[in-house]
Amino acid sequence: MSDRMARCSGRVAGRALFLAARLAVLVAAAGASAGEPDRASEAIAKYREMLDDANPAEFDEMRGAQLWKTPRGPRQASLERCDLGKGPGVVKGVYAELPRLFADSGRVQDLESRLISCMTNLQGIPEGDIVAKPFSTDAKRSDIETLVAYVVGQSRGVTMNVTLRDPAEHTAYALGERLFYYRAGPYDFSCATCHSQNGRRIRLQDLPNLTTKLGAQRAYTTWPAYRVSQGLFRSFQWRLNDCFRQQRFPEPVYASDATIALTLFIAVNAGGARYNGPGIKR
Amino acid sequence: MWIGRHFALIGIVLAGACAAALARAQDSAPDPLFEQMLRRDFRAKGIASLDRLDQDEVQKLCTEARDRLAVAEQARVLREQLAKIVWPADGRFLGDWRAGEKLAQDGRGMTWTDRVGSSVGGSCYACHQLSATEIAHGTIGPSLLHLGRDRGASPEIQKYVYGHIYNAKAYNLCSYMPRFGVSGALTEQQIKDLVALLLDPESPVNRD
Numbered sequence: 118m119s120d121r122m123a124r125c126s127g128r129v130a131g132r133a134l135f136l137a138a139r140l141a142v143l144v145a146a147a148g149a150s151a152g153e154p155d156r157a158s159e160a161i162a163k164y165r166e167m168l169d170d171a172n173p174a175e176f177d178e179m180r181g182a183q184l185w186k187t188p189r190g191p192r193q194a195s196l197e198r199c200d201l202g203k204g205p206g207v208v209k210g211v212y213a214e215l216p217r218l219f220a221d222s223g224r225v226q227d228l229e230s231r232l233i234s235c236m237t238n239l240q241g242i243p244e245g246d247i248v249a250k251p252f253s254t255d256a257k258r259s260d261i262e263t264l265v266a267y268v269v270g271q272s273r274g275v276t277m278n279v280t281l282r283d284p285a286e287h288t289a290y291a292l293g294e295r296l297f298y299y300r301a302g303p304y305d306f307s308c309a310t311c312h313s314q315n316g317r318r319i320r321l322q323d324l325p326n327l328t329t330k331l332g333a334q335r336a337y338t339t340w341p342a343y344r345v346s347q348g349l350f351r352s353f354q355w356r357l358n359d360c361f362r363q364q365r366f367p368e369p370v371y372a373s374d375a376t377i378a379l380t381l382f383i384a385v386n387a388g389g390a391r392y393n394g395p396g397i398k399r
Numbered sequence: 400m401w402i403g404r405h406f407a408l409i410g411i412v413l414a415g416a417c418a419a420a421l422a423r424a425q426d427s428a429p430d431p432l433f434e435q436m437l438r439r440d441f442r443a444k445g446i447a448s449l450d451r452l453d454q455d456e457v458q459k460l461c462t463e464a465r466d467r468l469a470v471a472e473q474a475r476v477l478r479e480q481l482a483k484i485v486w487p488a489d490g491r492f493l494g495d496w497r498a499g500e501k502l503a504q505d506g507r508g509m510t511w512t513d514r515v516g517s518s519v520g521g522s523c524y525a526c527h528q529l530s531a532t533e534i535a536h537g538t539i540g541p542s543l544l545h546l547g548r549d550r551g552a553s554p555e556i557q558k559y560v561y562g563h564i565y566n567a568k569a570y571n572l573c574s575y576m577p578r579f580g581v582s583g584a585l586t587e588q589q590i591k592d593l594v595a596l597l598l599d600p601e602s603p604v605n606r607d
Contacts (some may be wrong), residue, residue, distance in 0.1 A: 376438035
């Protein structure tokens, strides 16, 4: 298995490098025709299509699948009894229905907060150890991001169906919506500053309009994702964290109610689309 | 019949206005749950202190109106924002466009990964097209390509551009553009350098 993974990793990384070089050529070619700003976007779209053929996130998915069934923590238990919403041990299709209210915790939870519940309850790993460094770095991969890769991959092709049934879910959605439009900080930014208009970019990066069904669907169904520029797989909590950083806000607490509420707001708006993650991003 | 139809129309318009007003009232009502969530679920990191979550009047009004505030409601606050602009004591608005181009390219600053006292860029290319040669420009703001060529560089235009960078909210209350002078992100000299970038006939904005 590890041999196969190493080969896969090498192949995929090589391909990513090749494609990055291709992007430079495509964008440069697009730049040659000044006055047609859409050419750059077209070139990047073409680049993404090529990337879809070989997503290094497959590697994270495989490692996550191993991690899922490996006995770990003080209780030396695997996560195979973890309930992500469809009963203990069911992984298939769960991501397409998260976040949701969980009766046992009494909380609306996204995938990552639910993984924390399972790691603490089943494996006995202290929560503090999990949330201290939840995001991968070049030096150390995050267990939870790796598990995320496996779980979301098991919802590929499943229709997004996050619905508001319980009053707690309605409340969380309303809080998430409110946070989305909340302007603050030294630059007066809200999520909506970048994500409430169609066809806008920051530099060359396309910005999804998360206030429309189509925009929310395109964005949500392609995250979590492998980030080529960082060479790392990134979870949805990471995506929100880095948005708030660039929004010049203080840091959102990992897997906090605020981040889950915002996730719920976007996930509900993305309803009806086919989940297509893990994605691959620039 | 004619009157009837118009009353119906007025009714629909009124109903729409009521719905909008209700939605706004809902948004602007202090929501203790939301306030608790903000205070509990964010933490200070590096230079990004928790007081950044406190809204000033502009941020509050524009949040409540979802950035579509009626013109009549803007007048007083616009005047107050205009009064926040500190105009150059020497009365000059044009700096060095070369320094301005560097600043326009620089998108760093003010995040929790930036250090105290580290340089802050103007982030102009993040949202605006400025020169024909830099194709990696954003499109959240309008294109400023050829601004000086099209508008000239009269003292009035210079002052307007300076004021707009210093405090965009003095001209358009719910503008997406940061208030670079008010927030202390950019110095007077840096704003002058950006004015020069936009208006100098020799800068890449106007010469291509």
